[in-house]
Amino acid sequence: xxxxxxxxxxxxxxxxxxxxxxxxxxxxxxxxxxxxxxxxxxxxxxxxxxxxxxxxxxxxxxxxxxxxxxxxxxxxxxxxxxxxxxxxxxxxxxxxxxxxxxxxxxxxxxxxxxxxxxxxxxxxxxxx
Numbered sequence: 603x604x605x606x607x608x609x610x611x612x613x614x615x616x617x618x619x620x621x622x623x624x625x626x627x628x629x630x631x632x633x634x635x636x637x638x639x640x641x642x643x644x645x646x647x648x649x650x651x652x653x654x655x656x657x658x659x660x661x662x663x664x665x666x667x668x669x670x671x672x673x674x675x676x677x678x679x680x681x682x683x684x685x686x687x688x689x690x691x692x693x694x695x696x697x698x699x700x701x702x703x704x705x706x707x708x709x710x711x712x713x714x715x716x717x718x719x720x721x722x723x724x725x726x727x728x729x730x
Contacts, residue, residue, distance in 0.1 A: 605640075627659045628652060664726040668719030672710060672729050675718050676701035705729075 603609045611619050624630045626637055628649040637645035644652050666675050677697045705711040708728045713721065718729060 623659065627657065660727060660730050664723070664730050666718040666721075666726055666730060668717065670718055671715050672705065672718055672721070673698060673701050673714040675729055676704055 611622060613619050621630070625632050625645075628647075632645055635645075636643055639652070639655055639657055642655070644655065644657070647655075667678065670678070677700075680697055680700060702711060702714065705714055710725060710728050713725065713729075718726065721729065
């Protein structure tokens, strides 16, 4: 697919749409072929490395930590995050700055201190 394009994958039930996504996100391993992202082969990488290259997947049902704030949810997805951080002190520093930047990008910075469970479905999808 060309860089910057929006591409749809359509087809009847059973045609392999979900299988394609499962291959891309490493839910299942391919039998043959290769998968690339931005010119880099990713089918040999574990899921977490694919995520850190920018590959993400969301599902119809959102899976946020409802009792955590929007900011904490975004920080939890960062490579440098550890669960100990949430237990010690409020999220701050470089992780919070990076999360704020991402929230600004998707138009959700104003909600950074709200509990994720208070968001609408569309807002939850943006945070996810």
